[in-house]
Amino acid sequence: MKKVIALISSLFTTTLLAYTPLDIKPGMWVYKTDPSAVIESALANVPEAQRAMVKTMMEKMGKDKMPGTTVYQCQTKEIINDPEAIFKQQAKGNDKMKDCDFKVVESTKKKAAFTLKCPNGLNANVRIVVKSSTEHDTYAKVKMPEAPQDTEMKTTATWKGSDCSKVEELNKEAMKISIPNIGFPGQ
Numbered sequence: 001m002k003k004v005i006a007l008i009s010s011l012f013t014t015t016l017l018a019y020t021p022l023d024i025k026p027g028m029w030v031y032k033t034d035p036s037a038v039i040e041s042a043l044a045n046v047p048e049a050q051r052a053m054v055k056t057m058m059e060k061m062g063k064d065k066m067p068g069t070t071v072y073q074c075q076t077k078e079i080i081n082d083p084e085a086i087f088k089q090q091a092k093g094n095d096k097m098k099d100c101d102f103k104v105v106e107s108t109k110k111k112a113a114f115t116l117k118c119p120n121g122l123n124a125n126v127r128i129v130v131k132s133s134t135e136h137d138t139y140a141k142v143k144m145p146e147a148p149q150d151t152e153m154k155t156t157a158t159w160k161g162s163d164c165s166k167v168e169e170l171n172k173e174a175m176k177i178s179i180p181n182i183g184f185p186g187q
Contacts, residue, residue, distance in 0.1 A: 021081045023109040025133050027162035030170075031071045033155040045148055070174040074164030083114065096120055121145030134159035 039058060043051045079085045084102060099119050106113035109130070116124040123143040130136045138155040 019081075019083060019104050019112075020107045020109060022112055022128065022130050022136070023133055024075065024080060024130060024136060025159050025162070026075055026077045026080055028160045028164045028167055029073050029075050029157050030160055031073065031138070031155050031157045033069050033071075033153055035069050072160075072167045072170040072174065074167050076164075083112065096122065 035058070039054065043054060046054075083104065097118065100122070101115075101117045103115050104112065105115055106127075111127070111129055113125070113127045116122070116126075121143070122145055125141045127139045128136055129139070136157050138157065140151075140153050140155070142151045142153075144151070
């Protein structure tokens with residue numbers, strides 16, 4: 001899950017359309033993704049009994065407690081002005097992404113859309129809709145080469161302030177998870 005969210009927040013290469021920066025504030029942003037669509041996609045080919053068991057675990061855990069559903073990022077002026085900056089930064093050293101083609105297909109102060117196509121079969125369509133300078137939604141459709149079907153998800157981003165000093169600490173805390181005892185056989 002975290003890889004998929006990171007993918008949406010990363011990726012790169014050539015921009016063909018002149019980019020108009022989104023009308024959002026620089027600083028620390030929290031991104032919250034509802035894991036339901038990702039889980040449903042991942043469970044599409046899993047037997048019903050196992051699917052039910054995972055759904056029960058998710059209900060007991062709560063959507064906000066799933067790993068990778070909350071991510072903190074520092075959106076600098078550089079990143080806001082150049083969407084490729086974050087893609088290039090996060091793709092460094094990732095051989096699976098080095099030959100990917102990143103394109104801006106729509107760009108206004110209130111909306112942006114990007115596509116990503118990689119030779120390894122990884123593809124993504126991402127659309128960002130700005131609600132205000134402190135809130136925006138991201139809609140993504142991702143095709144992973146190892147997945148049987150596309151994954152669609154929505155992420156809501158909220159500005160938390162101009163100070164980014166606690167991003168790393170908050171991400172570590174967000175990734176902590178305690179799985180409740182839901183009665184798996186043998187427990």
